[in-house]
Amino acid sequence: MPYKTIHVEASRSYDILIGNDILSKAGEIIGPIVGNCRLGLLTDSTVDKLYGKRLTDILTASGYTIHKYVIPSGEASKCADNLLKFLNFLAEHHLTRSDAIIAFGGGVVGDMAGLAAALYLRGVKYVQIPTTLLAAVDSSVGGKTAIDIPAGKNLVGAFYQPSIVCCDTKLMDTLAPEVYRDGCAEVIKYGIILDKNLYATLKTPQFDRESVVARCVEIKRDVVQQDEFDNGLRGLLNYGHTFGHAIEKLSNFEVSHGSAVAKGMLIAARLANLCSLSNITKEVEELLTMYGFDLSCNYSADELFASILSDKKRRGDNITIVLPYSIGDCRLVTFTIEELHDKLKKILD
Numbered sequence: 001m002p003y004k005t006i007h008v009e010a011s012r013s014y015d016i017l018i019g020n021d022i023l024s025k026a027g028e029i030i031g032p033i034v035g036n037c038r039l040g041l042l043t044d045s046t047v048d049k050l051y052g053k054r055l056t057d058i059l060t061a062s063g064y065t066i067h068k069y070v071i072p073s074g075e076a077s078k079c080a081d082n083l084l085k086f087l088n089f090l091a092e093h094h095l096t097r098s099d100a101i102i103a104f105g106g107g108v109v110g111d112m113a114g115l116a117a118a119l120y121l122r123g124v125k126y127v128q129i130p131t132t133l134l135a136a137v138d139s140s141v142g143g144k145t146a147i148d149i150p151a152g153k154n155l156v157g158a159f160y161q162p163s164i165v166c167c168d169t170k171l172m173d174t175l176a177p178e179v180y181r182d183g184c185a186e187v188i189k190y191g192i193i194l195d196k197n198l199y200a201t202l203k204t205p206q207f208d209r210e211s212v213v214a215r216c217v218e219i220k221r222d223v224v225q226q227d228e229f230d231n232g233l234r235g236l237l238n239y240g241h242t243f244g245h246a247i248e249k250l251s252n253f254e255v256s257h258g259s260a261v262a263k264g265m266l267i268a269a270r271l272a273n274l275c276s277l278s279n280i281t282k283e284v285e286e287l288l289t290m291y292g293f294d295l296s297c298n299y300s301a302d303e304l305f306a307s308i309l310s311d312k313k314r315r316g317d318n319i320t321i322v323l324p325y326s327i328g329d330c331r332l333v334t335f336t337i338e339e340l341h342d343k344l345k346k347i348l349d
């Protein structure tokens with residue numbers, strides 16, 4: 001079965017394999033990378049119900065012993081309590097440094113399994129098998145791992161690259177439409193920040209999943225290779241996210257991440273327009289609407305601004321926002337916090 005391979009050069013280099021129904025080859029694919037070992041498999045309840053037995057059977061047939069740990073599906077599971085329970089589970093099953101962890105699920109599972117892999121015995125190999133569109137194009141690439149703590153999302157984590165990523169685009173057939181759409185927000189983001197051809201492809205929402213996922217992964221790979229530890233260029237991947245995170249927080253996470261990012265991308269496009277950098281607002285609005293995103297912002301400039309100020313990405317009295325100069329060309333633009341507040345008032349009030 002043909003599949004695409006994208007190589008990532010980072011502090012640990014690895015391949016990302018993307019294909020339709022590639023899961024059936026998971027044992028053969030991971031074999032040369034993790035060797036003959038035992039596997040601590042982390043998944044969530046929904047993915048386990050749909051595909052847990054299938055993956056276990058595939059890996060068992062390749063000679064692996066699996067120790068599976070299932071967390072309830074949903075963001076609330078990405079917490080310190082579950083992380084510790086999973087680490088303890090690995091220890092109780094006597095997994096050693098030569099064993100490996102598999103993340104089988106969306107970004108919640110991927111982020112927590114990655115952090116567990118970074119911590120357990122000071123670091124063991126881990127394999128990502130992303131099952132959501134968002135995890136495939138975003139969270140399984142680039143080595144950011146994290147859990148949420150009461151003070152905020154993703155506040156505890158590590159940069160820790162996987163040893164291999166095996167992405168089966170067929171698994172996405174069973175995603176709830178709103179979960180799939182959340183992933184589409186990130187896909188659209190890649191088009192706006194760095195690839196106008198990808199953006200053009202997305203004007204057909206029934207896009208070819210395999211090639212679009214592969215292109216997004218390439219874009220993220222290219223950025224991460226230049227700025228693995230998020231000191232500059234990687235900030236481009238946050239297009240729409242500064243405003244999106246603020247909206248997510250203000251809504252008490254009732255607005256999903258993808259929907260919030262969609263709203264954030266439009267606000268950023270309007271900000272670029274206000275700064276006379278570009279005029280792509282209408283185009284971005286039309287594409288996001290075509291995907292079914294509600295683009296209204298139910299918060300005032302003051303509310304949004306207060307929420308932005310508590311963002312972990314803020315540095316001193318300045319704040320850097322990703323703004324589009326045109327489709328496929330986004331840049332980091334730094335504002336003083338007063339300037340940004342002022343401009344947000346013009347856009348939102």
Ligand SMILES: NC(=O)c1ccc[n+]([C@@H]2O[C@H](COP(=O)([O-])OP(=O)(O)OC[C@H]3O[C@@H](n4cnc5c(N)ncnc54)[C@H](O)[C@@H]3O)[C@@H](O)[C@H]2O)c1
Pocket residue numbers: 044045046047050073074075078105106107108109111131132133134135138139140141142143144145146153154171172173174175176179182257
């Ligand atoms: N590490 C990074 O670079 C990075 C980047 C972006 C997002 N994230 C993190 O990713 C998380 C969001 O990821 P997500 O959107 O994948 O959420 P998720 O993992 O919660 O998955 C969304 C829902 O889809 C279900 N699901 C997963 N695969 C399925 C399948 N194949 N069929 C049916 N249902 C399935 C899950 O059970 C869950 O209910 C957040 O915690 C976010 O912070 C991390």
